[in-house]
Amino acid sequence: MNASTPIPATIDPAEAAHFGKLAQDWWNPRGSSAMLHRLNPARLSYLREQIDAHWQGDGTTLKPLSGKRALDVGCGAGLLSEPLARLGARVTGLDAAWENVAAARLHAEGQRLSIDYRCGGIEDLAAADGEAGSYDLVTSMEVIEHVADPAAFVAGLAAALAPGGLMIVSTPNRTARSRLALITLGEGLGMIPRKTHDWSKFLTPDELTGLMAAAGLRVLDRRGLDFMPTRGFRLSADCSVDYFLTAVAG
Amino acid sequence: MERADVIILGGGLVGLTLAIALDQYGLSSIVIDPADPSATLARGFDGRASAVSITSWRMLETIGVGAHLEGKGCPIGSIRVNEGLAPGGLSFEPDADEGPLGIMFENRQLREALRQSVLAAPNVTLMMPARPAHSERTAGGVEVRLQDGRTVSGALLIGAEGRQSPTRDAAGIRLARWSYDHTAMISTVNHAHPHGNIAYEIFYPAGPFAILPLLPAEDGLNRSAIVWTVKGSEAPAMLGLPERAYAAEIEKRMGGFLGQVTLCSPRSSYPLGFHHAAKITAERLALVGDAAHGIHPIAGQGLNLGFRDAAALVEVLVEGARIGLDAGDAQLLARYERWRSLDTMMVAASTDGLTRLFGIPGRTASLVRRIGLGAVARIAPLKQRFMDEARGQSGELPRLLRGVAV
Numbered sequence: 001m002n003a004s005t006p007i008p009a010t011i012d013p014a015e016a017a018h019f020g021k022l023a024q025d026w027w028n029p030r031g032s033s034a035m036l037h038r039l040n041p042a043r044l045s046y047l048r049e050q051i052d053a054h055w056q057g058d059g060t061t062l063k064p065l066s067g068k069r070a071l072d073v074g075c076g077a078g079l080l081s082e083p084l085a086r087l088g089a090r091v092t093g094l095d096a097a098w099e100n101v102a103a104a105r106l107h108a109e110g111q112r113l114s115i116d117y118r119c120g121g122i123e124d125l126a127a128a129d130g131e132a133g134s135y136d137l138v139t140s141m142e143v144i145e146h147v148a149d150p151a152a153f154v155a156g157l158a159a160a161l162a163p164g165g166l167m168i169v170s171t172p173n174r175t176a177r178s179r180l181a182l183i184t185l186g187e188g189l190g191m192i193p194r195k196t197h198d199w200s201k202f203l204t205p206d207e208l209t210g211l212m213a214a215a216g217l218r219v220l221d222r223r224g225l226d227f228m229p230t231r232g233f234r235l236s237a238d239c240s241v242d243y244f245l246t247a248v249a250g
Numbered sequence: 251m252e253r254a255d256v257i258i259l260g261g262g263l264v265g266l267t268l269a270i271a272l273d274q275y276g277l278s279s280i281v282i283d284p285a286d287p288s289a290t291l292a293r294g295f296d297g298r299a300s301a302v303s304i305t306s307w308r309m310l311e312t313i314g315v316g317a318h319l320e321g322k323g324c325p326i327g328s329i330r331v332n333e334g335l336a337p338g339g340l341s342f343e344p345d346a347d348e349g350p351l352g353i354m355f356e357n358r359q360l361r362e363a364l365r366q367s368v369l370a371a372p373n374v375t376l377m378m379p380a381r382p383a384h385s386e387r388t389a390g391g392v393e394v395r396l397q398d399g400r401t402v403s404g405a406l407l408i409g410a411e412g413r414q415s416p417t418r419d420a421a422g423i424r425l426a427r428w429s430y431d432h433t434a435m436i437s438t439v440n441h442a443h444p445h446g447n448i449a450y451e452i453f454y455p456a457g458p459f460a461i462l463p464l465l466p467a468e469d470g471l472n473r474s475a476i477v478w479t480v481k482g483s484e485a486p487a488m489l490g491l492p493e494r495a496y497a498a499e500i501e502k503r504m505g506g507f508l509g510q511v512t513l514c515s516p517r518s519s520y521p522l523g524f525h526h527a528a529k530i531t532a533e534r535l536a537l538v539g540d541a542a543h544g545i546h547p548i549a550g551q552g553l554n555l556g557f558r559d560a561a562a563l564v565e566v567l568v569e570g571a572r573i574g575l576d577a578g579d580a581q582l583l584a585r586y587e588r589w590r591s592l593d594t595m596m597v598a599a600s601t602d603g604l605t606r607l608f609g610i611p612g613r614t615a616s617l618v619r620r621i622g623l624g625a626v627a628r629i630a631p632l633k634q635r636f637m638d639e640a641r642g643q644s645g646e647l648p649r650l651l652r653g654v655a656v
Binding site: 027028029030037038040041044045047048059060061062082083084085087107110111112 | 275390391573576585
């Protein structure tokens with residue numbers, strides 16, 4: 001894939017260009033994605049907890065996704081795709097910006113990880129042979145707030161899910177607190193690159209649950225991700241800043 | 251090229267413990283050390299012994315090393331602290347259900363047990379003897395070239411080389427250090443009367459004199475380790491004394507309460523200092539044990555701090571691996587740094603404070619010490635804290651030190 005790839009309907013062109021600029025900096029833990037690096041342990045802990053709950057794992061194995069296929073939509077440079085691969089999954093990473101995909105491929109190679117990175121939107125994947133309904137795990141973290149058509153996006157994620165598969169999505173909530181935390185403080189103080197977020201596009205947990213239900217999914221778990229300046233990111237019952245939804249088909 | 255999750259430079263007590271614990275949880279390591287272990291172990295008892303705190307012992311048991319040490323250590327039932335030979339010191343005696351304050355082992359026994367465990371560990375590659383020539387840490391990983399031309403790679407480099415850690419120096423990590431102008435003289439003695447599993451710390455104007463109970467060797471004689479601290483300038487003359495005269499000096503400082511004393515090991519000595527690395531992590535690098543911090547052996551906590559480093563790092567790396575993070579991930583190293591730096595500084599500072607309190611000569615200082623000791627004895631929480639420190643139970647404990655699997 002390259003820059004001349006036709007841009008699919010659910011990708012907002014302004015958004016894709018923005019992340020492309022950030023690509024080289026993605027993997028620097030003190031770079032512009034520092035906040036993503038810092039929240040990674042918390043969101044991966046949630047992921048692990050849900051994986052174990054769904055597939056009856058005991059939490060101590062190193063490869064709970066062994067033999068499973070995982071799809072990471074909006075993978076960036078692979079901050080989530082690489083851990084999924086280390087946990088044993090055969091991973092497909094999908095991103096709208098080819099610079100991200102290029103950065104992700106380069107990094108995975110350096111880590112000796114084999115990950116199938118593709119440039120495009122979820123509808124491209126659905127169009128590809130044998131991809132629909134073939135993923136045991138579908139993740140899309142901090143992505144849906146950036147897409148042009150969230151309902152079509154969720155429907156696309158649902159279409160990729162294999163029977164008995166698990167879907168985990170995270171996104172900021174649309175509250176006064178999230179505006180303060182992510183935009184006024186986060187972007188205002190330069191901890192998050194400016195113009196990363198458009199608060200008006202954020203979805204509340206109820207709205208996202210509604211989109212999921214419309215796509216034939218059943219939400220199993222809702223969890224908050226809270227940020228404390230002193231302790232960093234923590235899983236919490238409070239969903240007012242950012243939250244996860246875990247769902248299955250049906 | 252051989253590859254593992256972590257490359258451990260230094261196969262001493264802390265480095266091997268780390269490798270064995272990581273192996274238990276499926277993380278692989280390559281241990282590189284210039285020392286030839288068969289030569290080190292072939293030498294007889296060198297007189298070095300360590301007080302393994304009860305929390306460190308729990309970890310050794312949890313990772314399977316304890317099985318090789320069962321019955322070989324001498325439990326420390328109580329600790330007596332005295333100002334010279336004057337009566338009225340402090341006695342730390344745990345309640346009957348609390349168990350011992352620590353266990354004394356010959357370092358040789360610890361090395362043997364660790365060696366047995368590490369040889370049986372499928373995920374550990376030992377490169378001993380082997381000398382690293384060059385190591386390189388980049389955002390993508392670490393690579394170490396050995397002098398014999400081999401190259402190994404991994405996700406994280408661990409400096410466990412002891413106080414002279416070249417890895418730490420090469421990383422440009424600054425060290426806060428000061429020396430005490432004192433030398434610790436180490437030896438092992440036989441004595442006529444049994445020690446009753448009591449450890450003694452007797453404070454003389456020149457420095458502390460510690461008697462630590464050991465189990466008898468094959469000859470069945472009562473045996474204790476002696477850590478005798480003197481001014482640096484006086485050490486050469488003391489160490490130059492014939493064995494019998496040296497033993498007589500020890501007997502004098504004991505006040506004769508263990509009866510006649512004879513030396514039963516070679517003597518060794520080292521200058522006392524305190525060092526503390528400004529940071530214990532850098533890009534894809536973590537320091538453990540004396541590479542990170544060296545403290546005065548007055549409370550016997552140097553090795554135990556190293557074990558605590560190992561336990562904390564294992565917990566951080568194993569939990570990281572279970573959520574798919576690479577062992578060199580900056581977030582994991584940040585957690586290790588946060589966890590350990592406070593703890594080591596606390597132990598180091600309190601040990602240093604104790605040394606300074608007891609290291610000042612003169613009558614006033616002696617009075618201060620006596621009042622100080624009396625105060626510690628009267629204030630129950632303070633006394634409890636000293637005991638907890640001796641046991642290694644203060645601070646937020648890694649799971650392995652609580653005897654719980656990670």
